[in-house]
Amino acid sequence: MTGNDPVYLRVVEELRAQIADGTLPPGAPIPSRAQLTQRFRVGETAARHALRVLAAEGLIIGKVGSGHYVREKSVLYPLQRCRNIDHDAPFAADMQAGGHRATWDWRSEPVKAGREIARRLRLDEADTVIRTRYVFRTDGKPMQLATSYEPAELGRAQFFPEEGTNGRKSLLARMSAAGIKITDIRESVHTRVPEPAESDLLDLPTGVHVLHVERTHWSGDRPLETSDIVVPGDRFRLVYSVPLGA
Amino acid sequence: MTGNDPVYLRVVEELRAQIADGTLPPGAPIPSRAQLTQRFRVGETAARHALRVLAAEGLIIGKVGSGHYVREKSVLYPLQRCRNIDHDAPFAADMQAGGHRATWDWRSEPVKAGREIARRLRLDEADTVIRTRYVFRTDGKPMQLATSYEPAELGRAQFFPEEGTNGRKSLLARMSAAGIKITDIRESVHTRVPEPAESDLLDLPTGVHVLHVERTHWSGDRPLETSDIVVPGDRFRLVYSVPLGA
DNA sequence: TTCGTAAAGTTGGGACTCCAAGTGTTCTTC
DNA sequence: GAAGAACACTTGGAGTCCCAACTTTACGAA
CATH class of the missing domain: 3.40.1410.10 (Chorismate lyase-like)
Known part of the structure; x- marks a missing residue:
């Protein structure tokens, strides 16, 4: 809220919003770790943590070797x-x-x-x-x-x-x-x-x-x-x- | 099970067992990140991840600046x-x-x-x-x-x-x-x-x-x-x- | 055209490092 | 003895690098 939130939260919120409003529809691939670090100017740790949080929320699913994808409707x-x-x-x-x-x-x-x-x-x-x-x-x-x-x-x-x-x-x-x-x-x-x-x-x-x-x-x-x-x-x-x- | 499980799991299982059998009773402090890395010969990442998993399971609770402690009975x-x-x-x-x-x-x-x-x-x-x-x-x-x-x-x-x-x-x-x-x-x-x-x-x-x-x-x-x-x-x-x- | 292989990209686990913020303890000063 | 400052230690956030295992894609040979 304030502005000095953890960096990874910025990534989480941005992606969550895009999933919510349909910019990233079910099945769509999420930018990879490497892409997120570049796009958001954050480290790999933050990018990875953001993906992990979204996965824990059930919004995305990770597939080894392939990527993260927006989950189908529960x-x-x-x-x-x-x-x-x-x-x-x-x-x-x-x-x-x-x-x-x-x-x-x-x-x-x-x-x-x-x-x-x-x-x-x-x-x-x-x-x-x-x-x-x-x-x-x-x-x-x-x-x-x-x-x-x-x-x-x-x-x-x-x-x-x-x-x-x-x-x-x-x-x-x-x-x-x-x-x-x-x-x-x-x-x-x-x-x-x-x-x-x-x-x-x-x-x-x-x-x-x-x-x-x-x-x-x-x-x-x-x-x-x-x-x-x-x-x-x-x-x-x-x-x-x-x-x-x- | 096999032996080539992730490293952090070894730490998790050991600590979980100690909590279960009472070696670490409710309220007892968990070894710190630094101590775990030494005792289990693992990196800080693994030690930290193990603590995070146990915290997510509700077995321990982390207090910044102080340490991790075994939780009271639910x-x-x-x-x-x-x-x-x-x-x-x-x-x-x-x-x-x-x-x-x-x-x-x-x-x-x-x-x-x-x-x-x-x-x-x-x-x-x-x-x-x-x-x-x-x-x-x-x-x-x-x-x-x-x-x-x-x-x-x-x-x-x-x-x-x-x-x-x-x-x-x-x-x-x-x-x-x-x-x-x-x-x-x-x-x-x-x-x-x-x-x-x-x-x-x-x-x-x-x-x-x-x-x-x-x-x-x-x-x-x-x-x-x-x-x-x-x-x-x-x-x-x-x-x-x-x-x-x- | 089909098949198999090689290359590139991706995740997940891991090691190491640094830093800010908070807690406890000790030690000094009054 | 009491109060406060300094120091050591801990967590949690973050960065960087490395590697194994897996997928996808592209390419070349049959």
Whole structure:
């Protein structure tokens, strides 16, 4: 504001303005580090830092060997939360999200619960849980990583003894039919730096933080399933709608 | 993993492990840039980058002229979401949060709605809304910044004609008593880099991203109030509990 | 015309240096 | 003993240079 702001901020603000007003449309290449140093009369450090900040904001994306580009508009991710909906809705909703072609891959395997999951599911650390890892893609781009853990005795195998079924969508519905009703969902949301595995799976550029949703489905005082949903903060917005009943 | 990871990651992982296992307890000073370069045999760039990453993760905090220190344990921020609760609960809940002494300052003033708020409240840009800005503190430390906007004709003035009342807590309850019932809350959650004003108000160290919750209270198809809640991603966790009814 | 290679450009990690502004501590002066 | 000045140290911003890995483009040979 005053005039003696850090130099890199000048670069950030200029580029941000150009992206905002369309001078740099989605997909357009950002001037390279070398070009920025010349154009703005700043050092490489400032130019690089400016690019990193814009990348962290999700406005641009860096591709090694190629350059930085203005990002496409972020996709809206509606996560309906209603009393009567299928509680697997996040995935169903993804499919329709904004007319994008959405796919998800998943893989289940039995693992030891471990400390954190045991705490969340009220199990022993040594107990076996079914871990399922989803990678959700829209238009081929990885967008969301979800990992869910279910107690083995409640797990997929019981409801889908036939191996390999793409049965995720109606698992909770079948549980419900079997008399197990979800009565509460508890979530904890926070931001953090992605772990290497997550960066790999989500193809994350550096500097992008993720939104981490820890979700546990409860049936009365018995936890049924817990999951970790990791969403790149720059790509998605989680939209909750919580109808409060009549 | 392999062994040819970036150098700075070695420093990050070592320090992170020491913080995790208590070798570096909360409040403890982190070795300075100069010390890290010597101890890990790395350049200043790597040492500095490692510190920046840990700061962004919220594990440490940098104080100019003094040093980096291990952060205190992050505070749990329960945000109850029940059918029958006072929907001002976030603030009420803050007060009890984890036995911390919590306070909040607020200030209301009439302002023009502007584009974004007009969209969210279905108003004209030129319409007047009541803007209220809260700074929430636990133990003196600023923790949360909330800004709410209400249509002027539904605003505080109507329900609290007596000026200066600390009437925030029961505003929505009084509205409810007056026959205006909240039937739905819609939220949009995303992460982003804090704006300068937010960094000032929240006393944010560099590199800490914020969680931004856009919340709108609806009564049928009429929006009552919209608010922006900005929470430093490293300090807080938003915990939602969404009971689904009988 | 096609294919493969070489050259040029770009990012991301890293080393080294300098400086302004702020903090702590010590030491001197009153 | 108290007050203030000087000094050492730390962070954060900035500059410069170097390199590996990767992409894009251009060019020449088959």
